[in-house]
Amino acid sequence: MSAIVRTLSLGFAAAVAATAFGLSPSIAQGPPGMSRMDKTNAGASGQARTLRPHRTPPIAPKPDKIPLDKIKLPAGFKAEIYSHGHAGGRTMVRAPGGTIFMGSRAIGRVYAIVDKGGKREVKIIAKGLTHPNGIEFRNGSLYVFSIHRVYRYDIIEKNLDKPGKPVELTKAYNLPPEIHHNWKYVAFGPDGKMYVQVGANCNICEINNGIRGHIRRYNADGTGMEIVARGIRNTVGFDWHPETKELWFTDNGRDWAGNEGPEDELNRVAKNNEGAFYGFPYCHANGIADQNVKIPNACAGVTMPAALLGPHAAALGIKFYTGAMFPAAYRNVAFIARHGSWNRENKYGYDVVVARPQADGSAKIEPFLQGLLDNDGNKFYGRPSYVMQMPDGALLVSDETNGATYRISYSGAK
Amino acid sequence: MAERSGKYRSQGIFLAAALLVASSLQALAQVPPPVSAKLRERIEVCKTCHGADGNSQMEKIPSLAGQPEYFLLNQLVLMREGVRPVKEMAEFVKDLTDEDIQSLSAYFSKLVPILTGPKPDPALVAKGKPVAEKLLCVSCHGKKLEGVEQIPRLSGQRIDYMIAAMRAYRMDKRPGADTTMSAAIASASDGDLVALAHYAASR
Structure with a gap:
């Protein structure tokens, strides 16, 4: 523990340069703030007036407070704490040298988790950023997306204690600067392009699909932008099917339209359907017309989801599994972390589910990691946020509220 | 009649005494924890x-x-x-x-909040009430706007501070907090924000 603390404080000192850089004044890009066209009518939702977003502890709990004993998995699977002490850590990407980089939201840090002979050290390589949730790694460089700011840390694995000043690509990417629903998810696709989330800057409102509410892709340097899928409220996780190479993404349903939905979506961008429209703000889930933004034929021309992911579940990270450790039945299925509801009286989610793609392009959802939600007490112990496959085939699951990752391994019969 | 009111009066005195004891007990419970x-x-x-x-x-x-x-x-x-x-x-x-x-x-x-600074203007308090109801302030800030977990107390907070804070939220100039607050007041006018501050402080 003290070794970790020492490394953390070293990280603080090392991150000062990056911090100063992160706080440079933003470039003017239109009016700040939220959409003034939000049509939310919470009073008409019939939902309790006591629903509010949950807190995320900015100080990570000690290992003995991490609810490992609550986690339940199918037979043959085991969970253990892989790393801890990274308060608010969410997104994960593993570099070839073995460093796991981790993005966060409100706490504004980017962590590096380094394996030292079976023990993990946590370093802070950047801090003071605004929701640096978007991280990706390629050719020795770490990409960090902090709302509209884009930084590239070159040769980072060799310089974890002195990351130096990153190359700034903000101008090239030219992303909207509004914070709401703009904590990025980013990933390089099989085509080598950088795919970037841009959410709607409201709960429910009209949006200009040329600017937000979509997934776009770029060349790594920020040139060649094009929109890949539109009508998306807020996706914070996507991945490509290992065989079809099609893009699958989660999308979070709107709030204040009742406890039962509209459900979150798992969507597929079929090869011949790139650029398609997925319904926001008019049409939700599997064909529910919006109650506040009304148009005739609200679902006409809308690509329906491959699966529903539950009411207010907050489905975030998704990764298709290609490892050899888990039984063959898990090959090419997607693991999806459901962060858990806030806008629902009876809490929902706080788990990891499996999505099994079907021949018709849909997917079947099954439970996988459970136990972090106490249904009887209507309380939660942790919030799974992202999933990542390790080289040995184990699955890492990040838990934002516990500042920890769990390593899920399989040792049962195959 | 006189007898009855006298009875009520003595009950009232007893109640007041009980309240005094209760509030001083509460005050004791409010003593901040020892610090280095x-x-x-x-x-x-x-x-x-x-x-x-x-x-x-x-x-x-x-x-x-x-x-x-x-x-x-x-x-x-x-x-x-x-x-x-x-x-x-x-x-x-x-x-x-x-x-x-x-x-x-x-x-x-653990310290006891007492409203300081500008006093709430009754007309603005009245104007702020329906705005606060429409924006569902209590949903996050608690029934009496007393604050809950990561969400601040508004009741008894300085009016001039709250106006400045809300203006910052509305302009996305208050990073770190959940964006829900920016969302809630995105379409509120400056007059609404002032009225909200007077209303919230008065709770």
Whole structure:
């Protein structure tokens, strides 16, 4: 523990340069703030007036407070704490040298988790950023997306204690600067392009699909932008099917339209359907017309989801599994972390589910990691946020509220 | 008749006495937890701006007394990390350890909030009430706007501070907090914000 603390404080000192850089004044890009066209009518939702977003502890709990004993998995699977002490850590990407980089939201840090002979050290390589949730790694460089700011840390694995000043690509990417629903998810696709989330800057409102509410892709340097899928409220996780190479993404349903939905979506961008429209703000889930933004034929021309992911579940990270450790039945299925509801009286989610793609392009959802939600007490112990496959085939699951990752391994019969 | 009112009066006196005992018990329970000598010094520094009893006597400086412990902790971490840069605070928070922040938050959360600064204008309070109801302030800030966990107390907070804070939220100039607050007041007018502050302070 003290070794970790020492490394953390070293990280603080090392991150000062990056911090100063992160706080440079933003470039003017239109009016700040939220959409003034939000049509939310919470009073008409019939939902309790006591629903509010949950807190995320900015100080990570000690290992003995991490609810490992609550986690339940199918037979043959085991969970253990892989790393801890990274308060608010969410997104994960593993570099070839073995460093796991981790993005966060409100706490504004980017962590590096380094394996030292079976023990993990946590370093802070950047801090003071605004929701640096978007991280990706390629050719020795770490990409960090902090709302509209884009930084590239070159040769980072060799310089974890002195990351130096990153190359700034903000101008090239030219992303909207509004914070709401703009904590990025980013990933390089099989085509080598950088795919970037841009959410709607409201709960429910009209949006200009040329600017937000979509997934776009770029060349790594920020040139060649094009929109890949539109009508998306807020996706914070996507991945490509290992065989079809099609893009699958989660999308979070709107709030204040009742406890039962509209459900979150798992969507597929079929090869011949790139650029398609997925319904926001008019049409939700599997064909529910919006109650506040009304148009005739609200679902006409809308690509329906491959699966529903539950009411207010907050489905975030998704990764298709290609490892050899888990039984063959898990090959090419997607693991999806459901962060858990806030806008629902009876809490929902706080788990990891499996999505099994079907021949018709849909997917079947099954439970996988459970136990972090106490249904009887209507309380939660942790919030799974992202999933990542390790080289040995184990699955890492990040838990934002516990500042920890769990390593899920399989040792049962195959 | 006289007899009856006399009876009521004595009941009233008894009630008042009971309340007094209860409130002094409550006051006892509110005694802040002990802090180290180093933190005691730091707390004195905090109090030069945030008020000797944690209720600020300075314009646009927020009162900390009675804020939810978790709210104070969260904001101090965010200020230390530079996520929420506050020029006036930078020097005081940069060296705080997690443990210091936990102790400071526990201390100020236990102080008793008293409204300071401008007094609520009854006309603005009346104007703010329906706005607050429409924006569902109580949903996050609690039934009496007393603050809940990471969400601040508004009841008894300085009006001038709240107006400045809401203007910052509306312009996305208050990083670190959940964007729900920016969302809630995105379409509120400046007049609405002023009325909201008067209403909230008066709760």
